[in-house]
Amino acid sequence: MKHIGLWGPSSSGKTVWLAQLYLRLHHLKTEWKVFPATSETQRFIELMRSLIVDQRRFPDGTLEGSGVKIEYEFAHPGHPDKLHVFTEDRAGVLSERLGDAELQAFGEAHGLMVLLDLERPNYASEVRRTLERFFLHARDSKQDRDMRPVVFCLSKADRRISDHSDFEFAHREPEEFVRRQLEPELLEFVNQYCGRHTYFPVSAVGVQIDFGLVRPAVYYDERLSLRLLNEGVPVHLLTPFEWLFEELR
Ligand SMILES: Nc1nc2c(ncn2[C@@H]2O[C@H](COP(=O)(O)OP(=O)(O)O)[C@@H](O)[C@H]2O)c(=O)[nH]1
C-alpha cells in the first residue's frame, strides 16, 4: 500500500474535489476504481451525494472542530499497489495547526498533493512553510530536498477558464497553464525544494460547454449562495492522481 496525503488550507476545495471524484468517476473512461476506506468516509459520501447531486449545493465551510478525515483507496488492474489517499478536512488546517500525528502522516506519505488557492493572500508562503514542515517529518529528511513526487493543483480552475482556448490549454498543457498563474518566488522554491513535481489546474465543478461556448457551471441563487448546475464538465478530476500513481510505481 502506498500513501498519498492531500493538503490544502480551509476553503481551498478539498471537500468538493474528493466528493466529485467519487461521485463522477464512473463518467470517466478509466479502469481506476475508488473505494471509501473508512465508515467515516462512507458517511461523508452519502452526505455529499444528497447535497451535491440532489440539492446542487456546496458543503458549508467545514466548521471549527467538526471536520472529517476523508480516506480513499484506489485500485487498478495494471498497477502493482493499492493507493491510499487521505486528507485532514478540518477548518483552518494551516501548517501551524497540524498536530504531530498529522505531520507524521504527511511526512511519511509516499507522495503529496498540494492545493493552491490563489485567492488566499499569502498562499505562496503558506505552501512553503507547510512543505518545509512536512519534510522535517519525512523519513529521509537528511537530504537537501524532498524527493517524493508532489503534484501542485490550482483549485477552482473554472474561474480561470473563460473560453474554449483556455479550456484546451488547461487540458493540453496543464503544467504550463498553472505556471503562468503562479508567483515566480513559489516556482523557484518548488524547483529547488521538490525533486519530482508537476502542476495541474483542477476544477471539481467544471464548466459547461455548448457548441464550443464555455460557460460557468455555478451560479448564485436568490440567497446569494453559490449553487451548482449539473451539466459541468470537471477539469482534471482524476489526472493529477494518475500522475502520482504512475510516479509511485
Ligand atoms: N468555482 C468553484 N468553486 C469551488 C470549487 N470547489 C469548491 N469551490 C468553492 O469553494 C468553497 C470551499 O470548498 P471546499 O471543498 O469546502 O474547501 P475545503 O475547506 O478545502 O474542503 C465551496 O463552498 C465552493 O464555494 C470549484 O471547483 N469551482
Ligand SMILES: [Mg+2]
Ligand atoms: Mg472541507
